[in-house]
Amino acid sequence: MKVTNIDILLSILSSLACLSFSLVVARFAHELLYLPHGFQAFYLIFVFMVAFIAITLLLLYGLRLFCPLREGNYILKSDTHSLVWKLLGYFYVAHLWPLINANLVPVNVRAVAYRLLGAKIGRGVMIGGKVLEPSLVEIGDYSMLGEDSILTAHTVVGNKVDLGKIVVGRDVTIGGTAVILPDVHIGDSAIVAPGAVVKKGTRIGPGEIWGGVPARKIGVIGERGREGGMERQRDGEMERGGER
Structure with a gap:
């Protein structure tokens, strides 16, 4: 640059x-x-x-x-x-080193600091990481950003910068050290696993679980519960058949 x-x-x-x-x-x-x-x-x-x-x-x-x-x-x-x-x-x-880089501001108060910097942040948001280009970031109610996670609305390659809006829905969990790159939309109640890197232009649907480098869909919230319920139902049917 x-x-x-x-x-x-x-x-x-x-x-x-x-x-x-x-x-x-x-x-x-x-x-x-x-x-x-x-x-x-x-x-x-x-x-x-x-x-x-x-x-x-x-x-x-x-x-x-x-x-x-x-x-x-x-x-x-x-x-x-x-x-x-x-x-x-x-x-x-x-x-603004004390507000952004020094972690002197408590996690439950950082949302206020980022609002002052232009971010659109809902109620009850917990921010344990950093938000770069706050004016290009929206975070819905009750979402949580894990420790050392980064939301960066820019990427720089050589002498070019790419700016893209980041939209995080309600009740979203972004794990520690995860990185969210520009032009990423994350649906309500989705989960981004710790250490994941969500590449530019990704769209994460509501309730989806993403992880890895680069991040990809690895599950859906409630999917395991439904599978476990079906297995228990099959086991019960087999037991009743054995008794007969």
């Missing part, structure tokens, strides 16, 4: 703007409230971090509002769409 001088300049200017704003807020907080010796430093660090994350989220909201990511295949150059996609990635990695 080619990184241009414009990318570097935009990254530096964005970081300087966020740092300057956060320092001004921290200075104002210092003048507004002075705590006993030893507590003031922790107070100012906390204010600085909150201000830094807040201004970053505000910049990200502005980028999503005026230059939203669109699905498709793009050549990474100096056009607006490429610059915005790379700048968004820079913000996620460099500015």
Whole structure:
């Protein structure tokens, strides 16, 4: 992936703007409230971090509002769409490290953080992994993403990036370390096994179980129960026939 001088300049200017704003807020907080010796430093660090994350989220909201990511295949150059996609990635990695990469946010609260980043997430969703390009991701109610799982709405090959929406239905379970690639739709109550890699463009039906690398259908929820019930029914019929 080619990184241009414009990318570097935009990254530096964005970081300087966020740092300057956060320092001004921290200075104002210092003048507004002075705590006993030893507590003031922790107070100012906390204010600085909150201000830094807040201004970053505000910049990200502005980028999503005026230059939203669109699905498709793009050549990474100096056009607006490429610059915005790379700048968004820079913000996620460099500015929002505590929210995304450090696992400091509890699993049951990460859905709130990703909503602030543009993801459409339903109620009761548990996220133990990472969601990249949140604005291209939808997750239905009560779904669960296992530890270190990754939902990435992009793939990069050479100097080309492919962006595709990821749609996860209700009550879906995605196992730990599983990887979901762009343009994947997962139906309600489906299961993706731990460590599976669901390749681009896959459609997983409701209640299906997928696993492997690349992932393929390995079962349907309730299938074993139905097979076991039929076997028990046959055994019962054979026993009754033997008694006669």
